[in-house]
Amino acid sequence: MKNKVDNLLEQLHNDVPKINPYLKTKIYSKATNNKKISFPFFKKRLLTALCSIIICLSIITLIISNIDGRKSNVNIDKNHSSFEPTLSGTEQDVFYVNLEYAIYTQNYDVVTLAINNENSDQKFYIKSYNLDFDDIIINNADASIKEVSIENETFFEIVVNNIKTSVHYLDICFKKETIKNILTSNNIFNLSFIVYLSEVDSEKGYGFNFNINSAYDLREGNII
Amino acid sequence: MPIKMTEEQFEQKYHLYAQDLFNVAYGYARSVQDAEDIVQNVFIKFIQTNNKFKTENDEKYWLIRVTINESINFVKSSYKKKIVLNDEIVQSTSDQTKENNDKEELLFFIENLPEKYKIVIILFYYENMKTHEISNILDISEAAVRKRLERARDILRNKMEVYNEEQS
Numbered sequence: 001m002k003n004k005v006d007n008l009l010e011q012l013h014n015d016v017p018k019i020n021p022y023l024k025t026k027i028y029s030k031a032t033n034n035k036k037i038s039f040p041f042f043k044k045r046l047l048t049a050l051c052s053i054i055i056c057l058s059i060i061t062l063i064i065s066n067i068d069g070r071k072s073n074v075n076i077d078k079n080h081s082s083f084e085p086t087l088s089g090t091e092q093d094v095f096y097v098n099l100e101y102a103i104y105t106q107n108y109d110v111v112t113l114a115i116n117n118e119n120s121d122q123k124f125y126i127k128s129y130n131l132d133f134d135d136i137i138i139n140n141a142d143a144s145i146k147e148v149s150i151e152n153e154t155f156f157e158i159v160v161n162n163i164k165t166s167v168h169y170l171d172i173c174f175k176k177e178t179i180k181n182i183l184t185s186n187n188i189f190n191l192s193f194i195v196y197l198s199e200v201d202s203e204k205g206y207g208f209n210f211n212i213n214s215a216y217d218l219r220e221g222n223i224i
Numbered sequence: 225m226p227i228k229m230t231e232e233q234f235e236q237k238y239h240l241y242a243q244d245l246f247n248v249a250y251g252y253a254r255s256v257q258d259a260e261d262i263v264q265n266v267f268i269k270f271i272q273t274n275n276k277f278k279t280e281n282d283e284k285y286w287l288i289r290v291t292i293n294e295s296i297n298f299v300k301s302s303y304k305k306k307i308v309l310n311d312e313i314v315q316s317t318s319d320q321t322k323e324n325n326d327k328e329e330l331l332f333f334i335e336n337l338p339e340k341y342k343i344v345i346i347l348f349y350y351e352n353m354k355t356h357e358i359s360n361i362l363d364i365s366e367a368a369v370r371k372r373l374e375r376a377r378d379i380l381r382n383k384m385e386v387y388n389e390e391q392s
Contacts, residue, residue, distance in 0.1 A: 005381045008330050012349040017256055019246040019263065024238040027264050028231050031271035100338075105297060139300060169338075171300070218293055 097195065097208050100169065102179055102215035108134065109179035111172045111191055111212065122160040125200050126170075127153065129192035129207070135173040143168070150200045179215055188213055229271050238267065241284060244351060245291045251346035252295035254331065262294045285361045288351075292343060326384070333383045341376035344369055 100112040117124070125148075126136065133156065136145050142161045147154055160168060172191070182189045189212040194205045229237075245266055249259035269290060277283040334345055343362065347353045355373070359366040 004326070005330065005377065005384050008327055009345070009349045009377070009380075011327070012251075013247070013352050016247050016250050016350060019242050020256075020260060023260055023264065024235055024242070024267075027238070027267045028234050028271065030264070031268040105300075137300060218296065 095197065095206070097206075099191075099210045099212070102189065102212045103218045104176075104180055104215055105218050108171075108173035108176055109215070110174070111179070111210075113170045113172060115168045115170055115195075117168070117197070123198055124158050125150075125155040125196040126158065127155045127194050129194065129209075130190065131174065131178070133172050133193075134175050137171040137173065139169050139171060155196075155200060179212070183213070183215060189215075229274055234267075234271060237270070237283075241287050242267075244284070245287055247351045248288060248291045248346055249295050251334075251350035252292075252299050252342075254335075258298060262291065262298055265294050266291050281360070285357075288347075288361055296339070326388075329387050330380060330384060333380050333387075337376060337379060341372055341379065344372045345376050345380075348373055 095118070096116050098114045098116075100114050102109070102111045104110075115124075126133075136156045136158065138145065138158065138160070144159045144161070146157055148157045149155075158170075172193075179189050190209065191212060192207070192209045194207050196205050242263060245263045246259055249262035249266075250256070253259045253262060266287060270287060275283075275286065277286065334342060337345065344358060347358045347361065348355070353361075355366050355369045358369045362369065
């Protein structure tokens with residue numbers, strides 16, 4: 001098997017096609033066209049005025065959303081305060097969640113988790129304790145993900161269709177700069193959430209709490 | 225800000241790096257069209273930022289890092305579409321040789337490797353880079369690169385073994 005896999009790997013370089021030689025003209029014209037936009041003086045003043053209005057509106061929205069956020073966080077904690085991490089013994093072997101890393105991307109601040117689920121059920125529900133998730137993405141499986149409301153609470157329902165692997169990598173997405181701002185001010189980002197397998201049942205929730213103290217910057221020029 | 229790089233200067237850089245960047249992007253995207261889109265985005269950033277690099281290697285490593293990031297972002301945003309395509313590929317090649325099926329399966333397993341292993345496999349095998357070059361790009365020691373390569377190969381061998389047992 002060792003030689004066979006090595007041989008297949010060695011062939012990968014030869015399997016790559018040649019790049020289209022005419023692509024360079026298209027690229028240069030695209031890059032230069034984007035840069036040729038210029039504004040006459042009066043348009044610049046208009047743009048400045050519009051930007052000022054947008055900044056003012058953003059600040060007002062931010063203040064309002066912070067007030068709302070505090071209220072909803074209190075509710076979430078209250079509803080789930082009875083759940084503590086319940087993993088132990090053999091249970092831990094068939095279902096566990098590992099923290100992989102936190103990253104900043106162009107669109108979101110992301111925490112990637114590895115969920116190992118060797119149980120037969122491929123449906124699980126996830127809900128934040130402390131900070132609302134903006135979105136969830138699974139990268140290594142075909143999965144349907146939607147927000148559902150159960151007993152007046154909102155959960156992300158994840159149904160995995162592709163069961164070639166029991167380990168699924170979950171990208172928990174937060175609004176851009178959420179983690180960055182918390183790490184800048186507190187040095188620690190606390191991620192607390194609860195997972196239910198198959199169905200939302202108050203006696204079978206798995207609570208998790210991860211403390212994150214650093215994140216990779218995946219925006220331009222950096223990699224993990 | 226005016227573009228400082230002339231078309232001739234860009235063509236020179238394109239001839240120097242385009243195929244290398246394409247190899248890396250293709251390793252992630254596995255589609256010519258998508259890999260070309262990724263390379264296009266990278267070069268547009270390159271022209272517009274017009275960074276100055278101390279050495280040619282610094283320039284190449286920067287371009288490869290941006291290609292990796294663009295590729296990861298691309299894969300994240302188009303994963304569901306790719307799953308459908310992969311399924312179609314598997315069905316349409318069902319009559320082909322076993323080696324082709326093995327290769328398809330291996331590519332699937334590479335695609336699902338944890339990111340830190342996938343990067344080294346793509347740079348080493350798709351781009352034919354030396355371990356010291358990979359260590360410079362990833363900013364880790366050469367020993368760590370070799371360790372990750374070995375670990376990645378172990379994972380792939382184990383998965384292929386299970387796959388072959390299931391087939392037989």
